[in-house]
Amino acid sequence: MTPLDLTALPDPVDVSDNSRALAEVAAVVTAGPFDATWDSLRRYTPPRWYEDAKFGIFLHWGVFSVPAFRNEWYSRDMYREGTPEYEHHIATYGPHREFGYKDFIPSFTMEHFDPAAWANLFRRAGAQFVVPVAEHHDGFAMYDTDRSRWSATKMGPERDVFGDLLAAVDDAWMVRGASSHRAEHWFFMNGGTRFDSDVLDPRTIDFYGPAQREETAPNERHLEDWLLRTVEIIDKYRPQVLWFDWWIEHPAFAEALKTLAAYYYNRAAEWGREVVINYKWEAFPDGAAVYDVERGALAGIRPVVWQNDTSVSKTAWSFVEGHDYKTVAEIIAELVDVVSKNGVLLLNVGPKSDGTIPEPEQRILEGVGAWLTRNGEAIYGSQPWTIPAEGPTEQQVGSFIDGAAPAWTSADIRFTSRHDVTGTYVYATLLATPDDGVARIRAFGSGSGLLPRPIRSVEVLGTGPVNSNTGGLNAFEDTPADGSGPVSWRQTPEALEVTIDGEVGPDSGPVVKIWLAPERPTERTDALHG
Incomplete structure (x- = not known):
């Protein structure tokens, strides 16, 4: 390794007088x-x-x-x-x-x-x-x-x-x-x-x-x-x-x-x-x-x-x-x-x-x-939901706490949301994949008191057919309450249970997307289609 040749260095820069530069800064501030x-x-x-x-x-x-x-x-x-x-x-x-x-x-x-x-x-x-x-x-x-x-x-x-x-x-x-x-x-x-x-x-x-x-x-x-x-x-x-x-x-x-x-x-x-x-x-x-x-x-x-x-x-x-x-x-x-x-x-x-x-x-x-x-739609442009998280695993808070990651389970979930004229979408990201293939989300249970309106559809991102709104008149059609259709799900007082069909990838659990019914569907449908 060759040391630095001090004889070949550029000349030092004279920064002893900063008065002009500081005056220019002051002018921008003023x-x-x-x-x-x-x-x-x-x-x-x-x-x-x-x-x-x-x-x-x-x-x-x-x-x-x-x-x-x-x-x-x-x-x-x-x-x-x-x-x-x-x-x-x-x-x-x-x-x-x-x-x-x-x-x-x-x-x-x-x-x-x-x-x-x-x-x-x-x-x-x-x-x-x-x-x-x-x-x-x-x-x-x-x-x-x-x-x-x-x-x-x-x-x-x-x-x-x-x-x-x-x-x-x-x-x-x-x-x-x-x-x-x-x-x-x-x-x-x-x-x-x-x-x-x-x-x-x-x-x-x-x-x-x-x-x-x-x-x-x-x-x-x-x-x-x-x-x-x-x-x-x-x-x-x-x-x-x-x-x-x-x-x-x-x-x-x-x-x-x-x-x-x-x-x-x-x-x-x-x-x-x-x-x-x-x-x-x-x-x-x-x-x-x-x-x-x-x-x-x-x-x-x-x-x-x-x-x-x-x-x-x-x-x-x-x-x-x-x-x-x-x-x-x-x-x-x-x-x-x-x-x-x-x-x-x-x-x-x-x-x-x-x-x-x-x-x-x-x-x-x-x-x-x-x-x-x-799964980017659960991240980009999203907003916090009513609560950020649920799950049994204790998380450290503060600075410099990432040295030892918790052993997350499928019951550890983080929530985000988004809102537009077609309704409200809430995303639940499981931090691990459930062993039995069923995502259980307590915050989405009918007894949680956290969902202001009925669930219209449920989707698991990136795993197959879409069963939720992408725009159009059919955006307001109900998914059957028994969960029949592309995604199998049921809502109990304790939790929303979603059967995960298809590969969700190795790096997290599934991302479950729910669509909540719009407050006034007729007006919002009209707004969508002019």
Whole structure:
């Protein structure tokens, strides 16, 4: 592995005077419609396209994909004495003063990167939007930045891989996004200041710095740099999703966050686009942006849309050797649980340093896509139902709870719904297939009190003849109450019992769709047919 040639580096970028750039930001904020106050930012409304999308792809890619050891925090932990990364680094690459993190950059070539192939894979997976990491904690920009020489356009692949991928996302009719982890760079490399390492080399301070102590609040220069790097991503790439990691909740970021949010929302208004900011914990007040839970779950239905960001791997977000991958069934269970509670799932993959997506991750995405092809009407554009779930299996809630998936049973069910002029449709997704071939849904029993009107028809998605409305006059014909017809079912006071005929696929139980009678069928039929 060839170390970085410091004599061949581009010249450092002078970012000491930010006054003009900050004035331009202030002008956009002043122009409105949002100003840099929480009261103004609480007027934000999440876009309908995002609420309907339900599923997006996240990408963690970067220099950390070269060592591919343990996780994407290699650049921090390799400089922390006593960690497995520290010991691995010395044993594999030698002393830190001779081979540091920067020396992985020449091997970060992405020579097989095919943005169109990636975008087509994400489209087949059923994703509606794509959020690549623009810059991770390590400070290496994956986009074309004018604020640093340490970027993929100037080193490593020497290509705007970020921009090329977003262009391919556009071509595949998905929505482009971006994530920034720049805030954490304030302290990220500071372990290397505590012993003889290349972090102390003044020739590379613009890469490793600030490398300050995590106990200290970031100073004005770092806050300005964070703001202007984020503004640069907004203006150059026009992402419609902007995702932030946790450290923006540090109180020192509050004023910069308000300015950034007002700038982004105002710029989006200029473009005629609706946008989303994702935040964790308490970085934003309710209503000012979209709440994000990392690798988590909520206990019930959140009244406004939220997001769960998770990964195909239980081990790491980036590519590493020896991943502990989730199964497609585990990911489908996460997806339907999130959607049943008014959420959106952002699912991460981690490309290799050569620009390929690992085959196991491709297979997982294809599996998710196959399930959504059969059952997507229970997900896309759906709304929460009266209750999100039923079943005996206890579910953990909060963040970082996806390490050990529950052993779901066929009695564990998640509910979604949709409404139009032909009536109400309620979907029950069983998280496992019943051994006896009969789905039993207690919430649909005549004694549950949860169904406001009689059941008109029952269908199992993706298993054969349709026995429900697809439009037309026959949409209002009753299915016989004894369940005779294409799908055999009966409603008792205790449950709706549906016989599952046909293959439902290996990655979840059946999805049962019921159609409830319209309140005023005659008028609604007339509305359908003019």
